[in-house]
Amino acid sequence: MTFCSRRADRAILRFALCLVMGLFYVRLTAADLLPTAAEIGKQIFLDTSLSQPKGQACISCHQPKHAFADPRPVSPGAVAGRSGTRNSPSLMYAALIPGFVYEEVLTNDGTEIFAHEGGLFYDGRAQDLFQQVQQPFFDPNEMNLPDRATLAERIRKASYAEEFRSVVGEKIWNDDRKLNYHVFRALVEFLQEPMFRPFDARIDDYLAGKKDALSEAELRGLEVFRNDGKCADCHFLQPANWSKPLLSDFGYDNLGVPSRGKKDPGLGGRTKDPDELGQFRAPSLRNVALTAPYMHNGSIATLKEVVEFYNKRDADLQRWGPTDYPQTVNHDDMGKLGLTDQQITDVVALMYAFTDRTLLRVSDKQKFPATKPGTPRTVEIRLLLPGWTHRQHPDFPGVFDHDANDESS
Numbered sequence: 001m002t003f004c005s006r007r008a009d010r011a012i013l014r015f016a017l018c019l020v021m022g023l024f025y026v027r028l029t030a031a032d033l034l035p036t037a038a039e040i041g042k043q044i045f046l047d048t049s050l051s052q053p054k055g056q057a058c059i060s061c062h063q064p065k066h067a068f069a070d071p072r073p074v075s076p077g078a079v080a081g082r083s084g085t086r087n088s089p090s091l092m093y094a095a096l097i098p099g100f101v102y103e104e105v106l107t108n109d110g111t112e113i114f115a116h117e118g119g120l121f122y123d124g125r126a127q128d129l130f131q132q133v134q135q136p137f138f139d140p141n142e143m144n145l146p147d148r149a150t151l152a153e154r155i156r157k158a159s160y161a162e163e164f165r166s167v168v169g170e171k172i173w174n175d176d177r178k179l180n181y182h183v184f185r186a187l188v189e190f191l192q193e194p195m196f197r198p199f200d201a202r203i204d205d206y207l208a209g210k211k212d213a214l215s216e217a218e219l220r221g222l223e224v225f226r227n228d229g230k231c232a233d234c235h236f237l238q239p240a241n242w243s244k245p246l247l248s249d250f251g252y253d254n255l256g257v258p259s260r261g262k263k264d265p266g267l268g269g270r271t272k273d274p275d276e277l278g279q280f281r282a283p284s285l286r287n288v289a290l291t292a293p294y295m296h297n298g299s300i301a302t303l304k305e306v307v308e309f310y311n312k313r314d315a316d317l318q319r320w321g322p323t324d325y326p327q328t329v330n331h332d333d334m335g336k337l338g339l340t341d342q343q344i345t346d347v348v349a350l351m352y353a354f355t356d357r358t359l360l361r362v363s364d365k366q367k368f369p370a371t372k373p374g375t376p377r378t379v380e381i382r383l384l385l386p387g388w389t390h391r392q393h394p395d396f397p398g399v400f401d402h403d404a405n406d407e408s409s
């Protein structure tokens with residue numbers, strides 16, 4: 001800017017003026033001109049050029065109409081004929097799942113035990129969302145990219161490449177490892193968006209004091225959910241990890257669900273503790289009516305069958321067939337609840353009140369649900385989010401040292 005020329009007469013005044021203008025320019029750029037990381041994360045979420053072969057994106061297995069889950073028991077991978085062994089979970093509220101911990105827990109009878117809690121994936125193998133979003137790209141049963149260099153290469157050719165490049169700057173853009181870091185950060189920002197955490201279900205209204213938000217049948221179902229069904233012992237109705245109920249304690253259990261072939265060791269596969277074989281993290285039941293089929297392996301087709309399973313698993317072994325790890329199945333809290341048919345129908349009815357209205361309004365043409373007005377923006381709740389941290393992420397040491405010559409990936 002010639003205006004800022006050093007030869008100007010009243011240099012100091014001009015300097016001050018330039019500084020103010022400069023700051024104003026930066027503010028304007030950041031706030032109004034550049035797309036936010038979350039918006040880039042959204043583009044990445046939709047981008048089918050990031051798989052090998054091309055054709056698969058996050059949204060292929062996490063479909064908005066199904067609360068970002070997959071109606072198929074297991075999702076096919078990018079490579080024809082390949083698939084994983086687990087059912088794609090909902091991404092609603094995934095950003096609020098607490099980090100993986102081994103923690104002291106008080107049981108119902110007041111004894112203290114240590115137990116695993118939280119973490120992303122059914123076996124909690126990702127400590128936080130940032131670790132989680134790195135895996136699908138390179139999972140041979142999912143997007144199947146060979147390495148981080150390929151991901152960076154594909155991103156540089158993406159339709160949103162220019163926007164992304166202008167946000168991160170030249171140095172990062174040309175550095176595979178740093179660019180990868182920003183891809184993952186952008187996805188995390190996207191998954192933290194208000195759209196994923198509306199708390200807009202009728203159960204929210206009811207728990208907030210609107211007593212007529214639930215029907216007669218649903219109210220009876222709530223009674224069963226709290227008492228005879230013992231559901232609320234694990235699918236918490238009270239706020240625990242978040243200021244509103246997430247309908248899970250994020251603890252681990254082996255329910256003895258029907259086997260679907262190859263044994264899945266779940267938590268025990270990671271911890272190598274034989275008592276934890278076949279244990280999986282309790283999912284949130286928010287929007288559960290939209291996410292059939294159920295359980296970590298998609299082995300139970302409907303909510304009615306889920307409740308029948310909890311009710312009579314042990315009396316009806318024939319019906320459910322073998323389970324992967326019978327020796328660690330929880331027989332204390334479920335399996336022979338003695339619920340009547342009416343109670344079963346009522347609990348099922350209740351679970352329909354866990355659906356966010358914003359999701360009920362997603363049409364076939366619409367890509368994403370609307371954001372419920374009044375939902376706090378991410379900046380307002382940042383400090384409360386489980387994965388948020390000031391420090392550099394341990395998986396990416398030195399990523400902010402602009403001069404460091406970091407090569408490793």
Ligand code: HEC
Binds near residue numbers: 086141
């Ligand atoms: C081929 C299907 C497929 C694709 C593609 C896919 N996912 Fe997933 N996703 C799954 C499955 C299956 C699981 C559960 C796996 C497990 O527990 O081991 C999962 C789990 C998750 C979770 C953890 C949720 C929880 O409750 O623990 C998140 C978050 C997630 N995916 C986000 C993404 C993102 C972001 C992308 C794109 C980069 C993506 N997924 C691509 C199938 C897929």
Ligand code: HEC
Binds near residue numbers: 235293334
């Ligand atoms: C002891 C803890 C515990 C209790 C009690 C419990 N659940 Fe669960 N629930 C879990 C766990 C753990 C899973 C995941 C198991 C798996 O995938 O293998 C689960 C899964 C589910 C699912 C499948 C969700 C999905 O997205 O696939 C539904 C539905 C469900 N529970 C409803 C209920 C109902 C209704 C009750 C009461 C009748 C109940 N649960 C009682 C721990 C519990």
